[in-house]
Structure formats: C-alpha cells, structure tokens
Amino acid sequence: xxxxxxxxxxxxKPTLLLLHGTGGNxxxxxxxxxxxxxSANILSVRGNVLENGMPRFFKRLAEGVFDLEDLQARTEELxxxxxxxxxxxxxxxxxxxxxxxxxxxxxxxxxxxxxKDVFKGAILHHPMVPRHGVEVPTMPGTPxxxxxxxxxxxxxxxxxxxxxxxxxxxxxxxxxYWHEYGHQLTQDEVQTAKEWYKKNL
Ligand code: MLT
Numbered sequence: 001x002x003x004x005x006x007x008x009x010x011x012x013k014p015t016l017l018l019l020h021g022t023g024g025n026x027x028x029x030x031x032x033x034x035x036x037x038x039s040a041n042i043l044s045v046r047g048n049v050l051e052n053g054m055p056r057f058f059k060r061l062a063e064g065v066f067d068l069e070d071l072q073a074r075t076e077e078l079x080x081x082x083x084x085x086x087x088x089x090x091x092x093x094x095x096x097x098x099x100x101x102x103x104x105x106x107x108x109x110x111x112x113x114x115x116k117d118v119f120k121g122a123i124l125h126h127p128m129v130p131r132h133g134v135e136v137p138t139m140p141g142t143p144x145x146x147x148x149x150x151x152x153x154x155x156x157x158x159x160x161x162x163x164x165x166x167x168x169x170x171x172x173x174x175x176x177y178w179h180e181y182g183h184q185l186t187q188d189e190v191q192t193a194k195e196w197y198k199k200n201l
Contacts, residue, residue: 001081002026002046005089010039014097014120014201017082018044019104023054032185033099036123036194037201041091045081047103048074057107064154066106068131075110079118094120097201099193101125101185102154109163112139112172121145121201123193125185126152128159129166140171143200147177147189154183173200 004026008015016037018029026044033042047057049070058074059067086093098119100108105127111118113130116137125147144167148160157178164176177192 001048001078003081003085004030004042004044005085006030006042007089008037008039008041013037013040014095015041015043015086015091017096017098017108017119018042019057019098019100019108020044020047020055021102021104022051022056024101024104025055029099029101029104032101032190035190036099036197040097041089043082043085043089043091043096045078047107048077056103058103064128066130071107071110071130072114075107075114078107079111079115082118097121097123097197099123099125100127102127102183106130112136112142112144112167121197123147123197124163125189125193126155126183127163128155129163136166136170138171139167142172143196144172144174145177145193145196145200146174147179147185147193149179149181149183151181152183 016033020028026046047055049056059070098108105124109127110130121143123145
C-alpha cells in the first residue's frame, strides 16, 4: 500500500499508524501524529480504493452505507500490510497505536472487530460502528479514545455510543469525548486526545 514511514527518536515509543479520511492521503495526518507524540515512529497509509478520484480505505454503497464485502477484504489487506511493515521497518508490532479519522477510523474500528491484539491502543476520530451484530474479540484494558461531534450528521451520536458500548463490553478501556460541532476534527479534540495518550500509552 502507498505509505510513508518516519522513524521516531525514541525506540521505546509506540508506532503511530495514521489512517486518513475520504479524499485524504498519507500526508494528511502526519502533523496530527506529531502533535500526539513527536518522538514516536509514524506509519501513514493511503487507502487503496478510489471514489471519484478520492482515496478511501474501503468502498461504500452510499454515504454512511458500507460495502461490507469490500470492507472485510480491505481490512485483511491492511492487517497484512501492517504486519509486513513491522518486519520491513523493524518496529515492534505489539506497540502499534492507530490514529484514524472518519473513513480511516472506520477501518481501524473494523480491525479491532476482526483481529485480537491488533493494536496497543486506538484514537478514533469520528468513527461509526463498522459492522453491526458481530462478535468482537476480547481486548482487556486496551485503551481507546473516541472523538465525536454532537452535531455530526455523518455519524449520529447513537453510533458513537454504540461503538463505545461494544468495545467496552469486549474489555477495552474507552474514553468518549464530545464536542458541540459536526464531523470536523477540532483543536480541542486533538488536545484532549493528546492528554489521554500521555496518560494511557
Ligand atoms: C465512511 O464511508 O467511512 C464514512 O461515511 C465516513 C466518510 O465519509 O468517510
């Protein structure tokens, strides 16, 4: 997969896996990753699907309606890519912390739904429930931050709450942060995620 890798200054730190939103690319979230942890490794990936020229991590049938078959195939592809990247770049596979926004947060959520111990922690900005009614692996104590907007029409509040409940029921240690706005990532949300990361990872 198209990506960029930046070796961090501190080899004891996690590797931040950055997954952009629809229409983004591997450069978009590098500033965000550096803000969260300036000395961690960064692995930032571009989604392999194009929707009217806009990169995404999986196909959708309509806004907010996922192509579940493609989601499964792309989730597996991304999981394999992360494993291979850990091998190639010699970072600790057990210390990958994902930071995803919107479409990137949705595939990150599906990775958590599909694979046990896939991440050391997760920061999910404006995610939805990737799939409903499925069994999710246990993840005792895995720290997860969910950022949500009270007026996010793309991702209704009930979706954020349901995702929190599913992950919590699987044993994750979830913090759900709300802002008053829509689907956008705000400075306050980023700063809250940064403080949360310092405490939990
Ligand atoms: C998705 O398709 O993943 C969600 O609708 C969010 C987005 O617009 O990317």
